[in-house]
Amino acid sequence: MKRAFHPREDRLITVQDYLSEFGSRLGPNGKPRARPNSRCPACLAPMKIVGEDRPLHDQIFSHIGKENPPPCPLRNSADYKYEFLEEAPEDSEEGRRLRRDFFKNWEKHWNVMWKLLDHFMDIEDFIGLIRRADTTRLWHRSKLSEWEIPYIFLVWKEWKPVKKRDGTILRETWIRFWFDAHVRTIEDIWIRTQGNPRIIKAWYKDPKRGAILGPDHLIDTDEVRINLDFLAMPHKVPADFVVNKMRQSFLEDFSP
Numbered sequence: 001m002k003r004a005f006h007p008r009e010d011r012l013i014t015v016q017d018y019l020s021e022f023g024s025r026l027g028p029n030g031k032p033r034a035r036p037n038s039r040c041p042a043c044l045a046p047m048k049i050v051g052e053d054r055p056l057h058d059q060i061f062s063h064i065g066k067e068n069p070p071p072c073p074l075r076n077s078a079d080y081k082y083e084f085l086e087e088a089p090e091d092s093e094e095g096r097r098l099r100r101d102f103f104k105n106w107e108k109h110w111n112v113m114w115k116l117l118d119h120f121m122d123i124e125d126f127i128g129l130i131r132r133a134d135t136t137r138l139w140h141r142s143k144l145s146e147w148e149i150p151y152i153f154l155v156w157k158e159w160k161p162v163k164k165r166d167g168t169i170l171r172e173t174w175i176r177f178w179f180d181a182h183v184r185t186i187e188d189i190w191i192r193t194q195g196n197p198r199i200i201k202a203w204y205k206d207p208k209r210g211a212i213l214g215p216d217h218l219i220d221t222d223e224v225r226i227n228l229d230f231l232a233m234p235h236k237v238p239a240d241f242v243v244n245k246m247r248q249s250f251l252e253d254f255s256p
């Protein structure tokens with residue numbers, strides 16, 4: 001991959017950044033230099049540079065081969081699904097309130113996701129995720145804060161390239177989001193991260209028809225800045241057809 005975490009700091013650096021801070025593989029005496037490893041932004045395992053003697057655009061970071069590597073969404077082709085560990089709880093007043101608040105602020109939630117999807121999100125996908133939150137009773141899970149909802153929605157599905165009905169491509173890349181390696185189930189978001197989750201975003205080339213999306217298609221990764229305050233901030237109002245589609249799909253939730 002083009003960028004990895006700095007050896008000691010949780011920030012992404014390029015191979016070029018790495019070389020200018022830690023030097024090239026061989027020191028002035030012609031012997032290999034002792035350099036700290038960069039780390040994978042998803043699983044935090046050590047990474048090496050591949051192609052250091054090749055032109056700059058061929059230099060990438062790669063996991064250091066190990067026999068039993070930790071599961072890493074950037075290493076394995078299998079897509080990474082977050083499930084709930086615990087049984088769905090009973091309906092709670094808190095959960096009902098959270099769902100009402102979500103509908104009151106749905107445009108802000110939509111906006112957070114739309115921006116992170118490079119400004120292309122099918123409203124049907126957004127509606128599908130709300131329905132999934134209903135069937136899995138996401139709203140009633142303990143300790144869930146409203147600001148976490150769009151981020152859970154983003155990691156919940158694959159974001160395939162977006163095309164118009166006539167075939168015009170709106171977003172060429174396939175996008176995936178993951179929580180960092182501490183999070184294996186949705187409950188882990190609160191248990192394992194002390195409420196401070198990190199999210200990795202990865203862009204992929206659209207695999208050829210029938211091919212499985214895998215590390216070979218990876219274009220780049222980035223760390224998502226989680227905005228805990230978006231509910232209190234102004235937002236861009238979605239297009240009319242988006243608003244209309246939402247209202248038609250959840251008539252009861254929008255009736256006064």
Ligand SMILES: [Zn+2]
Nearest residue numbers: 040042043072
């Ligand atoms: Zn990894």
